Amino acid sequence: MNKNYTKLIIFITILILGFAIAMLYLSWPRLTGKTIVLRTTPVDPFDILRGQYMTIRYEISSVNINDLSEGDIGKSIYIILKKDNDFYTMSSYSFDKPESGDFIKGKIEGVNGNNAVINYGIEQYFFERGAYVPQFNQVEVKVSSSGAARINRLLINGEEIVIKYRDKEWTS
Amino acid sequence: MPKKKSVKRKTKVISKNQVGLEKNKRGASFSTIISVIGAVLIGLGFAWLLALNWHDMPDILKVIILVGITATAYVIAIILREHNFPGIAKALFVLGALLYTLSVFLIAQIYGTPTGLQGIAWILLICFLGVTFSAYFFSSYTTLIIALIEFLFWISIQFLALLDKSYTSFGMIAILYLIIGIFFYSLKIWHKTFEHKFARLYSFWTIFYFLTVSYILSLQIVVQLMWAYSNDIPGNSIIFLTIFGIIAFISLVSGILISFNKNTIIRKEVLGFVIAIAILIFLISLTGISSNVTGDCNNKNCYDYKNKENCESTPADLNCVWGNEGDNRIVTIGGANEYCYEQQCGYYRNETNCNLHLNDLGCEWKAHYNRCERPSCYSNYKDKTSCESAPKGAKCSWYASDSGGKCSDAMDRRADTCSQFFNKKSECSSYNECKWNPIVNYSRGYGNIPISVWFVWILTNIFFVIFILSAIGYGSLNKEKAIINLGIGFFILDIFSRYIGFIMNLWGYTSLSVIFIIGGIILIVLGWIISWLTMKFRKKLIAEIDKK
Known part of the structure; x- marks a missing residue:
């Protein structure tokens, strides 16, 4: 076979494999993770000045930790969760991965006295420009055994919200 | 019957590529x-x-579509290349690289990956690595240019991500870009040593890169801001800078040694490069005397008081409160993130609550706009009597002046006091209620630029012109038209920039005209000297050959 075509086949194979591995890695919590529902703090869903995504804050985004210092910024932290009616709230925290139980992994992004601002990687939700995103107060996430989380659905009082997109018309 | 003259036709054997070129030249049919x-x-x-x-x-399905269109672009590129359409194939390679980059970003969006600077840096790294791989795999020049651009984006975003939102001297960023330049030159040496087809592209790219860096350094605002902010940068970014610096240095030194061994590069070129780097380091360091000596003096607001004690001891007329604005607004973020902020009338969404703050904040309910606001002292009270009878909470005072006087509040008074220290850092810093801002507000005028700024700026511009001439000289010696044109292009850019700069800041170009005349005379004399020296050298060479 021609050298260029051989190179092309190798390249396409690497491309497909690369994207497949990336997809698998990013989807892993959704495929294998446990479903937990977290409460969000009130967020203005119409604030889309930052682009086509919205920032979500959770009750567990700010956590009180003893003996916190600026040097803890960037550290990984595991928030151990407990079920409280239909939601999961913080029970305790650990800087080492827990052996068992429900937990979510985050990273300390900021420190204010004894309060740590934690980022879990689920603080952004992308949606189409011009879409109408109604208010929500809960987020259903999937958390893998390593503590990595992915957003599954946005909820209002336990019910999934319906994002309205622009109507497709022949004249639109 | 007359004999037919035999006509000798010139035959020429052309290669497959030339057939393709010919096809391209003829153009497509309608x-x-x-x-x-x-x-x-x-x-x-x-x-x-x-x-x-x-x-x-x-x-x-989204991912399959994205991967599919990326793969299709590359497939068509290879097919076109095979059928001798190299021009269109190049365009398709570029399209493939761009589609790959787009696909990575879209997949990141689909799976909601983090949106901070570090998240974007990871995505850019994946893009840059993939495009670089495809450039070398398919030997595509145009794809390599995209890869180099993506490399610059990645390293810049990654460094900013490691800075972790802290202010830093632009000088550190300048050092990063200097190290990047050294790395590019080392890549050029390595490619030339192994006679890789990308050597010429790296040569062009390195010269383009250094000319761009020198151009940016020749801007007066850069000279003023280079070391204006704090020099504290987080440890992670210093480690990154150090590691990258070591990689660039090792790559350069090893590349030079191997190329000297193989005689693929001339010593003068390396010496010229080392001198250029030394000059750039010198210029970046020299901007230390021109940085942070010009700027604006503004009055402090509540946000500038960074702890509770300082916030609570601010003058009463600033209305500063330590806490969380969420106390007064809809969004709450718990007990964290308290700071010093100004209590504003706008927080009170109904007339009753608004009127409660008439005496302490001077709030008035504006029924027409359905909002609570504090009237401006200057706009609402035009004479001394009405000014002195304004609500106590508005804190208006009458200030007499040559033009009659004006009614102003505490903020206005402080702004007037502080603004007189425009471009006067030490005087500004001596006033507790003022803060120094190194960003110059040119709408306030251009006067009082210290001599140190002018000195450094003139020096950076002289060296920029020297770099341009060196690039043109290098292009002439190596018979590289593209590099000569690049040098000329930057020369034209320099003329335009200086013209626009003089018009914007000095409102005239008398001095610029004089500078250009003097500069032109110097260049003509220089050109004459170079041609005289070249002739002398040629004569000497001919004489030596004749002797032999």
């Missing part, structure tokens, strides 16, 4: 062009339909 336009329209239509229904598609 029917082909119409068909291509039709195909593009169909493609666009399908693309837009996809976009409209994007949110309805399952994630896996």
Whole structure:
């Protein structure tokens, strides 16, 4: 076979494999993770000045930790969760991965006295420009055994919200 | 019958590539062009339909579409290359690289990856590595240019991500870009040593890069701001800078040694490069005397008081409170993130609450606008009597002046006091209620630029012109038209920039005209000297050959 075509086949194979591995890695919590529902703090869903995504804050985004210092910024932290009616709230925290139980992994992004601002990687939700995103107060996430989380659905009082997109018309 | 003259036809054997070029030169037929336009329209239509229904598609289908269109671009590029359409193939390689980059970003969006600077840096790294791989794999020049651009984006974003939102001297960023330049030159040496076809591109790219860096350094605002902010940068970014510096240095030194061994590079070129780097380091360091000596003096607001004690001891007329604005607004973020902020009338959304703050904040309910606000002292009270009878909470005072006087509040008074220290850092810093801002507000005028700024700026411009001339000289010696044109292009850019700069800041170009005349005379004299020296050298060479 021609050298260029051989190179092309190798390249396409690497491309497909690369994207497949990336997809698998990013989807892993959704495929294998446990479903937990977290409460969000009130967020203005119409604030889309930052682009086509919205920032979500959770009750567990700010956590009180003893003996916190600026040097803890960037550290990984595991928030151990407990079920409280239909939601999961913080029970305790650990800087080492827990052996068992429900937990979510985050990273300390900021420190204010004894309060740590934690980022879990689920603080952004992308949606189409011009879409109408109604208010929500809960987020259903999937958390893998390593503590990595992915957003599954946005909820209002336990019910999934319906994002309205622009109507497709022949004249639109 | 007359004899037919035999006509000797000149025959010429041409290569497959030239056949392709010939085909390209002839151009496509009308029917082909119409068909291509039709195909593009169909493609666009399908693309837009996809976009409209994007949110309805399952994630896996989205990924398949993205990978599919990227792969299609590369497949068509290879087919076109095989059928001797190198020009169009180049364009398709570029398209493939751009589609790959787009696909990575879209997949990141589909799976909601983090949106901070570090998240973007990871995505850019994946893009840059993939495009670089495809550039070398398919030996595509144009793809390599995209890879180099993506490399610059990645390293810049990664460094900013490691800075972790802290202010830093632009000088550190300048050092990063200097190290990047050294790395590019080392790549050029390595490619030339192994006679890789990308050597010429790296040569062009390195010269373009250094000319761009020198151009940016020649801007007066850069000279003023280089070391204006704090020099504290987080440890992670210093480690990154150090590691990258070591890699660039090792690559350069090892590349030079091997190329000297193989005689693929001349010593003068390396010496010239080392001198250029030394000059740039010197210039970046020299901007230390011109940085942070010009700027604006502004009055402090509540946000400038960074702890509770300082906040609570601010003058009462600033209305500063330590806490969380969420106390007064809809969004709450718990007990964290307290700071010093100004209590504003706008927080009170009804007339009753608004009127409660008449005496402490001077709030008035504006029924027409359905909002609570504090009237401006200057706009609402035009004479001394009405000013002195303004509500106590508004804190208005009458200030007499040569033009009659004005009614102003505490903020206005402080702004007037502080603004007189424009470009006077030490005087500004001596006032507790003022803060120094190194960003110059040119709408306030341009006067009082210290001599140190002018000195450094003139020096950076002289060296920029020297770099341009060196690039043109290098291009002439190596018979590289592209590099000569690059040098000339930057020379034209320099003229335009200086012209615009003089018009914007000095409102005239008398001095610029004089500078250009003197500069032109120097260049003509320099040109004459160079041609005299060249002639002398040639004569000497001929004489030596004759002797032999």
